[in-house]
Amino acid sequence: MKKIVIVGAVGGGATVAGQIRFYDKEARITVFDRDSTMSYAACGTPYVIGDVIEDETSLIMASPEQFKEKRNITVHMKHEAIEIKRNEKKLVIQNLETGQQFEEAYDFLILSPGGTAVLPETEGLSTTDYFTLRNYEDMQRIKDYITSSKPASCAISGGGFIGLEMAENLRHLGIEVQLVHKSPYIMSILDPDIAEEIEDELKANKVHLHTGSSITKVDHRRLTLSNGQELEADFLLFSIGIKPNTELAERAGLSIGDTGGIVTNEFMQTSDSSIYAIGDASENLDFVTGEPRKVPLASPAHRQAFLVARHITGHAEKKTGLLGTSVVKIFSLTAAMTGLNERTLKDKEMDYETVVHRGNSNAGYYPDHAELTLKVHYDIHSRKILGAQCIGRKGIDKRIDVIVTAMYGGLTIDDLQALELCYAPPYSSPKDPVNMVGYKAVKN
Incomplete structure (x- = not known):
């Protein structure tokens, strides 16, 4: 035994x-x-x-x-x-x-x-209320604090998954949110042009963005950023990494x-x-x-x-590599990605090209449709798909899921145009956005 x-x-x-x-x-x-x-x-x-x-x-x-x-x-x-x-x-x-x-x-x-959630050394941090969100007990502490202290504002350090999800949910409670992110743009795992749409959505929902900076000093409600700017917030939430x-x-x-x-x-x-x-x-x-x-x-x-x-238990199966497939909801917007992004492709000096398709989630004449952007990177020589990102208000996750399946199946960018995907006006178009990426990539 x-x-x-x-x-x-x-x-x-x-x-x-x-x-x-x-x-x-x-x-x-x-x-x-x-x-x-x-x-x-x-x-x-x-x-x-x-x-x-x-x-x-x-x-x-x-x-x-x-x-x-x-x-x-x-x-x-x-x-x-x-x-x-x-x-x-x-x-x-x-x-x-x-x-x-x-x-x-x-x-x-x-x-x-x-x-464990990373908590950076920050001057004066003990003078204010601050939290990280990593486990069930963290969730309870934050919820109890909001219920008992009734804060009007929060500063979030970190614009990744947790930072964005918390920004949305705190705004849902009527709390003012300042979002501070060290990188030049939000959600750094995405390409800049995709991240820009997220930033627009955050601003439209009255989330105040401070990119390219970090919190360096805390004095009760007053926060000093690395760029010298000062903010005020009733409490802090750190979500800068694990x-x-x-x-x-x-x-x-x-x-x-x-x-x-x-x-x-x-x-x-x-x-x-x-x-x-x-x-x-x-x-x-x-x-x-x-x-x-x-x-x-x-x-x-x-x-x-x-x-x-x-x-x-004696049934060995080997693991495959990971793509890092992920999806995040930002108010009414959804962003999803898989594989490598532009920054990684350039850092590794890989020979790649990119296809971008901007269209509708489903038939444009159907009342319930929305615009989306599907962006796919592929190897110039092998034509294998290297990564993809999609953003919009409807049908985002399923497009990336199809790309993931194609990548695991070894399909090329050209194979995408041949996929027979579901179509009816409420769900897609005769040529799905995934198909369109394939058509656009086909060379003469």
């Missing part, structure tokens, strides 16, 4: 536990997590804060009691793994409520520790890659074959370049959980 120990009970950790049980009814599975809530949908937390999702408990997918009753999996919350004794195949655990330490033996150890929780792995001597994540092989094994790593703290490979890449998103974590479960 295999003894499997998992560090982390959110996303990848909870999923891999359930997947292993599906394939192995006899294995002894034990999960440890230092937080108090397991198996919750972290991506929904901004919408709970904004009262879009009224019942915060709807984010919780399972409890330790349910895992035990339905799947015979033991989950210990508020228990932190502090040491891996690799030679003995034992994990040292500390009960965070009692301080007691004990050892847990394993045949296989799965690390799914996630990441640091993978690799300390446990580092202390155990496991290999850490150039991206800062735990190095994994094609089966998600670390440099110790009895230890696996998944989720935000693991390093993987880029689908296009084959180079190391870290993608802290939910879908890859769930896929990695499946691969580990299959490998441990």
